[in-house]
Amino acid sequence: MSINHNSKDDRIEDLLSDHAAEILNGTANIESLLNKYGLSKDAPEAMLMVLAERVFDALPQVEPSPDFVKALYHDLVGSTDINLREWLRQLQIENLNINQTLDRLRQMQLVQLDRLPNLRQLPRRTQFQLAAGLTLAGVVYVASRVRRESGGILSSFLPTAIGTPTSTVEQIDKSATA
Amino acid sequence: MSFSDRDYTNAEEMDLVEWSKDDTHAFGELYERYVTRIYNYCFYRTGNQHDAEDLTARVFMRALKHITNYDDRGVPFSAWLYRIAHNLVANWHRDNSRRKIIPLDDFLTSKVEMDAPEDVTERLDEEQHLMVSVNGLPEDRQQLLFLKFVERLSNAEIGEIMDRTEGAIKSLYHRTLSSLHDDLISRGLGPLKALGRKKERQRQKKNS
Numbered sequence: 001m002s003i004n005h006n007s008k009d010d011r012i013e014d015l016l017s018d019h020a021a022e023i024l025n026g027t028a029n030i031e032s033l034l035n036k037y038g039l040s041k042d043a044p045e046a047m048l049m050v051l052a053e054r055v056f057d058a059l060p061q062v063e064p065s066p067d068f069v070k071a072l073y074h075d076l077v078g079s080t081d082i083n084l085r086e087w088l089r090q091l092q093i094e095n096l097n098i099n100q101t102l103d104r105l106r107q108m109q110l111v112q113l114d115r116l117p118n119l120r121q122l123p124r125r126t127q128f129q130l131a132a133g134l135t136l137a138g139v140v141y142v143a144s145r146v147r148r149e150s151g152g153i154l155s156s157f158l159p160t161a162i163g164t165p166t167s168t169v170e171q172i173d174k175s176a177t178a
Numbered sequence: 179m180s181f182s183d184r185d186y187t188n189a190e191e192m193d194l195v196e197w198s199k200d201d202t203h204a205f206g207e208l209y210e211r212y213v214t215r216i217y218n219y220c221f222y223r224t225g226n227q228h229d230a231e232d233l234t235a236r237v238f239m240r241a242l243k244h245i246t247n248y249d250d251r252g253v254p255f256s257a258w259l260y261r262i263a264h265n266l267v268a269n270w271h272r273d274n275s276r277r278k279i280i281p282l283d284d285f286l287t288s289k290v291e292m293d294a295p296e297d298v299t300e301r302l303d304e305e306q307h308l309m310v311s312v313n314g315l316p317e318d319r320q321q322l323l324f325l326k327f328v329e330r331l332s333n334a335e336i337g338e339i340m341d342r343t344e345g346a347i348k349s350l351y352h353r354t355l356s357s358l359h360d361d362l363i364s365r366g367l368g369p370l371k372a373l374g375r376k377k378e379r380q381r382q383k384k385n386s
Contacts, residue, residue, distance in 0.1 A: 013348040016355065017333060024330050048355040055312065055358070056327045058305045064217040068231050072213070076238055077206035 011037060012045055019049050023056050195255050199246045209238055212256065215329060216263050222324050223267045225313070233270060237263045257339040264321065311361045319354040322347065 015037045022028040030049045031041050039045060184197060186207040197204035216237050221230035240262050248258055312323060318340065325336045333347040
């Protein structure tokens with residue numbers, strides 16, 4: 001077939017485009033289309049049209065596995081939504097539009113947890129640093145609690161053990177009054 | 179508009195893209211709208227489920243990472259997403275050096291389950307020859323056939339994805355069918371013969 005472009009090529013291109021549109025609409029009729037373009041049914045273009053129909057038949061749409069779709073959604077967005085979806089599905093409520101229900105839940109700000117950053121996407125080094133930082137913060141927090149609590153225990157013993165000038169004066173006053 | 183006012187399910191695509199820059203739920207909605215299409219693209223360009231899943235995941239991870247850089251300058255979001263997929267698939271072919279060795283078993287076997295057993299072998303044979311020819315085409319022609327027949331996009335939409343004019347897409351489609359036809363003839367396989375057998379089978383099924 002010629003590669004140089006001329007009006008005949010344009011017509012063939014239009015014919016093949018129209019035919020492809022008909023294939024997609026499920027209304028392909030090679031003979032009538034050839035007739036419309038003034039070509040006989042033995043025209044070489046007829047073979048290209050047949051071939052196009054064969055290619056279309058050989059390329060059906062495929063569905064990804066639901067598990068894969070769910071897992072990838074989880075990785076991208078977070079787990080809350082997907083768990084809610086599953087939960088709503090299990091309720092098996094008649095005429096329940098799951099997407100709309102999820103939207104309403106979001107509007108009520110009940111679904112906020114998945115706005116936390118996805119830690120799994122962070123580099124391994126950052127994950128370790130974060131873990132170390134959190135551990136250190138935990139140790140500091142526990143230590144400060146222990147110190148405060150032990151400080152509190154000591155202070156409750158202090159007046160009895162050592163006494164204070166005020167408490168001693170008060171005791172003398174009390175005994176004098178008595 | 180605050181997060182809580184957003185109606186993701188009924189939102190326009192451009193709104194979702196804007197929201198996605200700081201709202202993962204909006205990106206989740208875009209993901210749900212496009213995951214099957216991108217998966218199909220990866221599946222037909224690699225020929226197997228495992229690599230298709232891996233590449234689909236990488237497409238969306240990359241899209242999520244770079245969505246803040248996306249700027250609509252006449253290129254629809256779908257075209258942007260397909261371009262990411264196209265680049266990743268091209269890298270996959272280059273890294274694995276297996277462009278010509280594509281296992282077709284996954285989709286060939288999944289398609290013939292509904293057919294009568296006597297038709298299965300013949301049909302597998304025909305389609306395998308056809309798919310070998312399709313996979314032997316240059317990348318842009320394979321992409322065109324996929325976008326036209328699997329994605330059912332118009333020439334104008336395909337042009338946006340492939341960064342070409344509508345006229346150029348029409349012309350490329352013509353050249354693609356011609357070279358596919360020449361390849362089949364050179365291997366002794368005429369498409370008319372194959373279609374004749376298919377129609378004969380359909381007639382037999384109707385009569386029985």
